[in-house]
Amino acid sequence: MSFGPILTRDDGQRIQRICPPKELEGLLEAVFFLRGPIMDSAGGDPETAWQKLGGAASGIPLIAPIQVHGTAVLEEREIWAVPTRPKADGILLTRGNCAGSLRFADCFPLLLSSSHPRPWAMMLHAGFEGTAKGILSDAVGFLRGQIPGFRPDRTAAWIGPGIGPCCYERKKDQDAKTALGMSNFPPRSWTDLGESVRFDIQKALRIQLLSLGLPEERLFIHGLCTSCNPGELYSYRTGDRTCRTFFVVRCGPEVHNIRPWWENI
Ligand SMILES: [Zn+2]
Numbered sequence: 711m712s713f714g715p716i717l718t719r720d721d722g723q724r725i726q727r728i729c730p731p732k733e734l735e736g737l738l739e740a741v742f743f744l745r746g747p748i749m750d751s752a753g754g755d756p757e758t759a760w761q762k763l764g765g766a767a768s769g770i771p772l773i774a775p776i777q778v779h780g781t782a783v784l785e786e787r788e789i790w791a792v793p794t795r796p797k798a799d800g801i802l803l804t805r806g807n808c809a810g811s812l813r814f815a816d817c818f819p820l821l822l823s824s825s826h827p828r829p830w831a832m833m834l835h836a837g838f839e840g841t842a843k844g845i846l847s848d849a850v851g852f853l854r855g856q857i858p859g860f861r862p863d864r865t866a867a868w869i870g871p872g873i874g875p876c877c878y879e880r881k882k883d884q885d886a887k888t889a890l891g892m893s894n895f896p897p898r899s900w901t902d903l904g905e906s907v908r909f910d911i912q913k914a915l916r917i918q919l920l921s922l923g924l925p926e927e928r929l930f931i932h933g934l935c936t937s938c939n940p941g942e943l944y945s946y947r948t949g950d951r952t953c954r955t956f957f958v959v960r961c962g963p964e965v966h967n968i969r970p971w972w973e974n975i
Contacts, residue, residue: 712930713868716744716942717975723748724942725972728821728868731928736966737806737829739973740821742870743956744942754952756811757792765958768970771808772958773801779817779839781848783832785856786810786962799835800849802856804828806962813954815944816878816936818911819870820846823961827859831961838878841911842891846918862923867930869919870957871943874935875901875910882906 714727723746730738743749743763752759756774760766771791775784775798783800784790786808801810810833812819817837824830832853836845854860880888888907892900899914900907912931919929936945936955944950 713870713932719746721748722746725975727972727975730823731866733825734823734829734866734961737825737963738823738831738959738961739965740823740831740833740868740957740959740961741972742819743958743972744871745940745944745953745955749944749956750953752953752956754813754815754954756813756956759956760792760809760811763970763972765809765970768968770960770968770970772811773808774811774813775799775801777812777835779835779837779843781840781843781845783834783849783852799840799845800852801833801959802853803831803833803959803961804857806960806964806967808960810959812957814870814872814936814957815946815950815954816873818872818915819868819955819957820915821868821870821957821959822849822853822865823867824861824865826861826864827857829962830857831959833957833959836911836915837872838880838891838909838911839887841914841918842887842894844894846915846922850922863925865924866928867919867924869912869915869929869931871932871934871936871939871955872911873937873945873947874912875908876935877937877947878911879903879906879908 724744728740
């Protein structure tokens with residue numbers, strides 16, 4: 711279990727799957743559609759992306775919330791699928807009937823999953839703002855309510871690609887969000903540079919996951935900085951205004967009933 715290799719299809723579309731642990735094989739499918747012609751032509755619109763990928767034709771309803779850099783999480787229900795677009799930054803998947811999706815261009819995709827006490831996966835859009843507002847602790851609070859018996863020590867987590875500390879500084883002056891980050895990010899995840907602050911969002915998420923009780927050996931880090939790797943990844947800061955990396959997850963007992971093409975590569 712880890713991140714699979716970045717694969718390039720004949721048409722140039724890059725794909726990267728998450729390799730689930732043994733106990734979640736056949737129950738968890740998670741894939742990133744990175745920079746490539748399908749994502750370029752979708753222009754960041756999830757319904758278009760789903761159509762072009764063939765997900766809509768295979769009959770899988772797509773949950774694709776409007777992301778607001780908040781901390782709200784949706785549960786897997788067909789009424790939340792497109793064309794409905796509720797506002798949220800996380801999705802809890804437990805049945806495998808719907809696919810959950812979120813979009814990224816510098817913010818961090820975060821996936822938590824376990825087979826205990828039944829299969830579930832929670833995907834989050836964790837950027838600077840969501841992390842500063844405490845998306846992870848809010849999401850785990852939601853999870854405890856929905857999945858009684860949740861065990862952090864039996865949970866795996868994947869922190870996807872996002873903007874690294876190499877490329878992420880924020881001015882102190884006239885930016886209330888910087889102050890929020892300085893008070894809510896773990897102290898070891900930011901550096902005061904005087905007039906600005908360098909934030910390491912990935913490190914903040916890692917520290918928060920470990921302090922929840924996730925075992926280090928079940929925590930996987932993608933590690934590529936979006937801003938340093940524009941050939942593979944979309945990055946808002948390096949000029950991608952609309953196109954996005956598309957993260958799609960299905961989890962639950964029904965996952966094996968439909969296998970889209972990207973699950974067989
Ligand atoms: Zn960088």
